[in-house]
Amino acid sequence: MRPSMFRSVQSAIARSNASSSARIPCRNYSVDSGPERKVAVLGAAGGIGQPLALLMKMNPLVSKLALYDIAGTPGVAADVSHINTRSEVAGYAGEDQLGKALEGSDVVIIPAGVPRKPGMTRDDLFNINAGIVKSLCTAIAKYCPNALVNMISNPVNSTVPIAAEVFKKAGTYDEKRLFGVTTLDVVRAKTFYAGKANLNVAEVNVPVVGGHAGITILPLFSQATPKANFSDEDIKALTKRTQDGGTEVVEAKAGKGSATLSMAYAGALFADACLKGLNGVPDVVECSYVQSAVTELPFFASKVRLGKNGVDEVLELGPLSDYEKENLKALKPELEASIEKGIKFASQS
Numbered sequence: 001m002r003p004s005m006f007r008s009v010q011s012a013i014a015r016s017n018a019s020s021s022a023r024i025p026c027r028n029y030s031v032d033s034g035p036e037r038k039v040a041v042l043g044a045a046g047g048i049g050q051p052l053a054l055l056m057k058m059n060p061l062v063s064k065l066a067l068y069d070i071a072g073t074p075g076v077a078a079d080v081s082h083i084n085t086r087s088e089v090a091g092y093a094g095e096d097q098l099g100k101a102l103e104g105s106d107v108v109i110i111p112a113g114v115p116r117k118p119g120m121t122r123d124d125l126f127n128i129n130a131g132i133v134k135s136l137c138t139a140i141a142k143y144c145p146n147a148l149v150n151m152i153s154n155p156v157n158s159t160v161p162i163a164a165e166v167f168k169k170a171g172t173y174d175e176k177r178l179f180g181v182t183t184l185d186v187v188r189a190k191t192f193y194a195g196k197a198n199l200n201v202a203e204v205n206v207p208v209v210g211g212h213a214g215i216t217i218l219p220l221f222s223q224a225t226p227k228a229n230f231s232d233e234d235i236k237a238l239t240k241r242t243q244d245g246g247t248e249v250v251e252a253k254a255g256k257g258s259a260t261l262s263m264a265y266a267g268a269l270f271a272d273a274c275l276k277g278l279n280g281v282p283d284v285v286e287c288s289y290v291q292s293a294v295t296e297l298p299f300f301a302s303k304v305r306l307g308k309n310g311v312d313e314v315l316e317l318g319p320l321s322d323y324e325k326e327n328l329k330a331l332k333p334e335l336e337a338s339i340e341k342g343i344k345f346a347s348q349s
């Protein structure tokens with residue numbers, strides 16, 4: 001994970017502060033960087049959508065930012081557009097503006113849909129979000145079939161297979177261009193691991209594979225770096241906390257939704273990695289839920305090398321501890337059922 005988008009902003013801020021002391025009043029916080037790239041956020045007026053719009057506006061790799069929602073986007077777009085960074089911002093509200101929002105997009109990020117309330121599973125969101133994702137992906141197939149799609153809407157284990165089926169029906173499916181965003185699981189695993197081991201979190205790496213719900217989230221602490229000396233009990237507790245991270249936030253928000261700020265951060269990191277890959281930056285590796293080349297399941301979150309066409313390579317899982325092997329075996333039936341549910345929905349509706 002390379003937070004260099006933030007580093008470039010930080011160094012711009014440092015330059016800005018240095019010039020302040022020289023009493024030069026007016027500077028930009030980001031510099032033009034790389035080719036023209038359009039990013040569309042679908043669901044941009046929501047809890048994730050708004051901070052994600054802000055973070056994408058801060059990303060110097062973006063030249064055009066399209067903010068789409070069923071309502072509320074003109075205000076969000078007007079607000080974000082006043083920030084003096086590279087991208088031009090436009091807001092689009094309502095289905096008749098969806099095509100314009102999507103046209104020419106290199107990356108489409110989808111946080112559209114309802115979030116959980118306490119007591120719900122992500123799968124309880126299926127009935128509403130499956131239809132939303134299906135209609136948005138139908139439009140993507142029509143207006144920007146070559147875009148990289150970053151699916152945030154839950155249940156990710158099923159919404160990604162739905163998207164794949166919609167694209168297959170439209171004849172635009174390219175497995176290299178469809179991603180379930182599981183970066184928040186990695187962000188959480190790193191935070192919890194670093195906290196427990198008293199390590200500098202910026203130096204910590206933890207791959208998280210599988211899916212994005214409960215036991216399908218499989219953090220590979222045996223591959224975490226730097227190595228920490230944890231007991232089996234510690235690893236079990238860290239695994240459980242990572243798997244239940246979403247529920248921890250849902251319960252703390254007590255009916256006011258699920259993770260939005262940490263998700264916007266994670267979504268911005270993943271989109272930044274996609275843009276870097278598109279721009280030819282070498283060795284950009286992130287975990288993401290993609291068409292599987294390394295398990296018998298059709299989709300599986302894995303370490304993925306990103307390149308000029310999206311997925312460059314799905315990396316092998318690598319050596320697993322006995323505990324991780326057991327967890328891998330246990331998650332497969334649940335993940336398979338969620339995938340089948342998505343495929344069935346898309347093929348029947």
Ligand SMILES: NC(=O)c1ccc[n+]([C@@H]2O[C@H](COP(=O)([O-])OP(=O)(O)OC[C@H]3O[C@@H](n4cnc5c(N)ncnc54)[C@H](O)[C@@H]3O)[C@@H](O)[C@H]2O)c1
Pocket residue numbers: 042043044045046047048049068069070071111112113114115116125129132136151152153154155156181182183184185212257258259260263
């Ligand atoms: N992948 C992850 O790690 C992760 C993390 C957190 C949340 N999520 C999921 O992200 C989704 C959004 O969460 P939120 O907290 O932002 O919810 P929210 O209710 O605050 O915002 C959702 C937005 O989607 C919009 N929307 C609904 N139907 C739409 C449509 N057809 N087209 C465009 N926009 C539409 C709504 O108007 C709203 O602005 C939920 O499904 C949630 O479970 C995923």
Ligand SMILES: O=C(O)C[C@H](O)C(=O)O
Pocket residue numbers: 115116122154184245246247249250258259
């Ligand atoms: O937990 C949720 O419902 C939202 C999201 O999937 C998360 O992991 O925070």
